[in-house]
Amino acid sequence: MIVEANVPLKLTLFGEHAVVYGKPAIAYTISENLKVRVRESEKFYVASDNLQLKGIRVDLHEFKIENENVKKVISYVTEVINYFSEKYGFNNERKALIEIESNVDPSVGLGTSAAVVVGTVIAYSKFLGLDLQKQDIAKISHEIELRVQGIASIMDTHTETYGGFLLIRENKVENLNIPVPLTFSAGYFRRIMTTAEMLRNVKNLKDRDPSLFNSLIDSIERVTLEAKEALISGDIDRLGELMYVNHGLLFSLGVTVPILDQFVSMSRASGVKGCKVSGGGGGGAVICTKDQRAELLMNALGGRIVNANPTFQGVTVKLI
Numbered sequence: 001m002i003v004e005a006n007v008p009l010k011l012t013l014f015g016e017h018a019v020v021y022g023k024p025a026i027a028y029t030i031s032e033n034l035k036v037r038v039r040e041s042e043k044f045y046v047a048s049d050n051l052q053l054k055g056i057r058v059d060l061h062e063f064k065i066e067n068e069n070v071k072k073v074i075s076y077v078t079e080v081i082n083y084f085s086e087k088y089g090f091n092n093e094r095k096a097l098i099e100i101e102s103n104v105d106p107s108v109g110l111g112t113s114a115a116v117v118v119g120t121v122i123a124y125s126k127f128l129g130l131d132l133q134k135q136d137i138a139k140i141s142h143e144i145e146l147r148v149q150g151i152a153s154i155m156d157t158h159t160e161t162y163g164g165f166l167l168i169r170e171n172k173v174e175n176l177n178i179p180v181p182l183t184f185s186a187g188y189f190r191r192i193m194t195t196a197e198m199l200r201n202v203k204n205l206k207d208r209d210p211s212l213f214n215s216l217i218d219s220i221e222r223v224t225l226e227a228k229e230a231l232i233s234g235d236i237d238r239l240g241e242l243m244y245v246n247h248g249l250l251f252s253l254g255v256t257v258p259i260l261d262q263f264v265s266m267s268r269a270s271g272v273k274g275c276k277v278s279g280g281g282g283g284g285a286v287i288c289t290k291d292q293r294a295e296l297l298m299n300a301l302g303g304r305i306v307n308a309n310p311t312f313q314g315v316t317v318k319l320i
């Protein structure tokens with residue numbers, strides 16, 4: 001028996017980073033996904049087709065890979081296994097091979113970390129014979145992302161569990177019914193830091209200058225709530241303007257890097273209605289109002305375009 005989970009990735013439209021400090025955010029699930037397959041095995045294994053490990057050293061006598069990064073990179077999966085042995089008393093007598101498959105690179109601001117967690121939680125729990133509800137999957141997944149990163153809002157794990165356009169506010173998620181079929185142009189650039197590292201940088205700013213930090217996230221809150229109205233009314237011009245403003249506020253929080261700022265300002269100069277960094281920053285994902293010019297520019301600057309068409313189902317699981 002193989003249990004396979006299919007998790008949609010997500011784009012943050014507004015409010016990333018501020019949402020960690022209790023401000024609202026808007027995110028939605030896109031037509032890119034990550035799969036997690038779990039099957040019986042004589043030992044626990046984690047396999048992935050797309051992992052970036054720096055600093056590998058191979059012991060040529062035993063062909064053993066020595067790499068201090070490995071533990072860190074698979075920690076989202078190992079924490080899921082630990083969770084179910086702690087909370088449900090599974091003392092790991094049933095060992096599993098856990099495979100992760102995604103054609104999107106890891107750590108790009110598209111919620112791949114949350115997808116690994118959500119996918120592993122639903123597939124591994126089903127493998128153990130549990131039948132968890134979506135609200136339990138979202139709650140457990142957030143707890144695990146928090147354990148691994150030290151800082152995490154409910155945004156990524158809840159958006160990918162439920163699917164669609166979600167407003168995250170006061171630690172709850174509200175489904176946003178967008179009347180007009182809306183889509184965006186999006187992609188990602190090479191990233192130099194993980195989201196966990198970016199979260200720590202932003203927290204350092206908060207600790208250094210709390211009043212400046214609070215004024216910045218208060219402004220992001222205002223932008224996000226105005227963007228919610230623009231989304232619901234289908235006012236793309238206003239939505240785009242607010243995207244540029246949110247990008248400028250994230251620049252002030254130190255979340256952007258030159259390639260992102262270059263892309264966003266060149267998009268604005270060429271007439272694209274709106275663009276901004278999306279997710280953790282430090283490189284990674286950008287999102288724009290739908291525009292061929294933005295996609296041409298993304299390619300020209302070495303970015304990779306993703307399918308940003310919205311999906312509405314959230315995580316699914318099946319036996320294959």
Ligand SMILES: Nc1ncnc2c1ncn2[C@@H]1O[C@H](COP(=O)(O)OP(=O)(O)O)[C@@H](O)[C@H]1O
Nearest residue numbers: 048073100106107108109110111112113194195
């Ligand atoms: N395909 C994958 N296989 C295994 N682990 C993955 C994969 N994609 C992401 N991860 C895990 O998620 C981490 C990236 O998390 P993060 O920096 O938050 O990226 P994102 O912004 O995409 O969520 C990776 O370092 C790795 O631990």
Ligand SMILES: C[C@@](O)(CCOP(=O)(O)O)CC(=O)O
Nearest residue numbers: 017109110111152153279280
């Ligand atoms: C920066 C943040 O707001 C979003 C992170 O998105 P991603 O992991 O980079 O896709 C962190 C969070 O909400 O947990």
Ligand SMILES: [Mg+2]
Nearest residue numbers: 111113114195
């Ligand atoms: Mg993440």
